[in-house]
Amino acid sequence: MSKPLVVAIDGPSGTGKSSVSKAVAKQLGLAYLDTGAMYRALAWSCLDVAIDFDDGSAVAEHSRTFDLRMGMDPAAPTVAVGTRRIDREIREDAVTSVVSRVATNLDVRADMLTRQRALIAEGVQHSGGVVAEGRDITTVVAPDADVRILMTASEEARMARRSRQLRVSAESTRSQIIDRDRTDSTVSQFTTAADGVVTVDTSHIDFRQSVAAVLHVVKEAVGGDVDLSTPAG
Numbered sequence: 001m002s003k004p005l006v007v008a009i010d011g012p013s014g015t016g017k018s019s020v021s022k023a024v025a026k027q028l029g030l031a032y033l034d035t036g037a038m039y040r041a042l043a044w045s046c047l048d049v050a051i052d053f054d055d056g057s058a059v060a061e062h063s064r065t066f067d068l069r070m071g072m073d074p075a076a077p078t079v080a081v082g083t084r085r086i087d088r089e090i091r092e093d094a095v096t097s098v099v100s101r102v103a104t105n106l107d108v109r110a111d112m113l114t115r116q117r118a119l120i121a122e123g124v125q126h127s128g129g130v131v132a133e134g135r136d137i138t139t140v141v142a143p144d145a146d147v148r149i150l151m152t153a154s155e156e157a158r159m160a161r162r163s164r165q166l167r168v169s170a171e172s173t174r175s176q177i178i179d180r181d182r183t184d185s186t187v188s189q190f191t192t193a194a195d196g197v198v199t200v201d202t203s204h205i206d207f208r209q210s211v212a213a214v215l216h217v218v219k220e221a222v223g224g225d226v227d228l229s230t231p232a233g
């Protein structure tokens, strides 16, 4: 069995982190962890049980106790609280508009850090490795990952992608991505690459080229240990 492989990918909204990370995980036969989905799940659960977002300690307490279950198969990643699947709900506006409230709570972040490290360990154990993406994976959650990448893209490209994805006007995505990133960046630095982190700018390349660019960085970092011949399924 080859050495475990942890790939950490950070970046702002709309750079292609989730879609590219999933494709890379599939290609490499690794688990896939969407850490943003974990913050979204907490926001959904707080709305579900009517926790007051102004009460930071109640939100943090809920983070420590809610039954979050992340499925890390890159072909079909899942998010559930207990037995309730919430994959669709966590992408709705109601969640998107409040998720920064929970993600900027430092006690919540401490709890998520513990959960994310446990999930990465699980991915290593069961799948030989993991592609984990978010805002602080290269710097806080897995600073010792084998491969650390910052995905960037121009504001224009990011807004255009989100608007295509959500089928709304580019301008109306501004608050969802540019303003939210500004709020989120008060607690984690994800717009400039930390030492040892490789930047992949996706502004002028398409999805397939972005996947190839990340696979290239992985190959450069781990050399012959990685088999890039398996087609993405």
Ligand SMILES: Nc1ncnc2c1ncn2[C@@H]1O[C@H](COP(=O)(O)OP(=O)(O)O)[C@@H](O)[C@H]1O
Binding pocket: 011, 012, 013, 014, 015, 016, 017, 018, 019, 020, 161, 162, 164, 165, 202, 205, 206, 207, 208, 210
């Ligand atoms: N390099 C790219 N060029 C064009 N569109 C892309 C690229 N990478 C991803 N996309 C598309 O942009 C949208 C946002 O990508 P996503 O992976 O959700 O970004 P993020 O996780 O960084 O917010 C998706 O519809 C995705 O298919």
Ligand SMILES: Nc1ccn([C@H]2C[C@H](O)[C@@H](COP(=O)(O)OP(=O)(O)O)O2)c(=O)n1
Binding pocket: 012, 013, 014, 035, 036, 037, 039, 040, 099, 100, 103, 104, 133, 134, 135, 136, 137, 177, 180, 184, 188
């Ligand atoms: N490691 C992470 C991942 C996400 N977050 C925050 C940033 C966002 O406001 C939310 C949701 O992240 P997600 O990646 O789903 O956001 P996008 O819709 O792709 O912009 O969580 C974080 O603070 N730290």
